Amino acid sequence: MFGQRLKAILNERNLSNYRLAKMSGVSESIINKVVSGTNEYMSFKNAVKIADALNISLDEFRK
Numbered sequence: 001m002f003g004q005r006l007k008a009i010l011n012e013r014n015l016s017n018y019r020l021a022k023m024s025g026v027s028e029s030i031i032n033k034v035v036s037g038t039n040e041y042m043s044f045k046n047a048v049k050i051a052d053a054l055n056i057s058l059d060e061f062r063k
Contacts, residue, residue: 002042003034005061009054010035024053 010020017035021028026046033039042050051058 002061003037003040005063007035020050020053024049026050
């Protein structure tokens with residue numbers, strides 16, 4: 001669920017996984033795994049970093 005929503009947000013904003021990694025400080029490898037569905041879970045710390053980089057609340061990932 002988190003990965004699907006993150007992928008949709010990235011598509012809406014025309015952002016790449018690489019760009020999000022640079023913006024958030026979360027490794028591109030972790031972002032790639034979450035977006036692709038290889039890894040369904042992400043640490044709370046990394047989720048917060050990504051939400052902050054995208055200027056959204058964590059609740060946005062629950063939609």
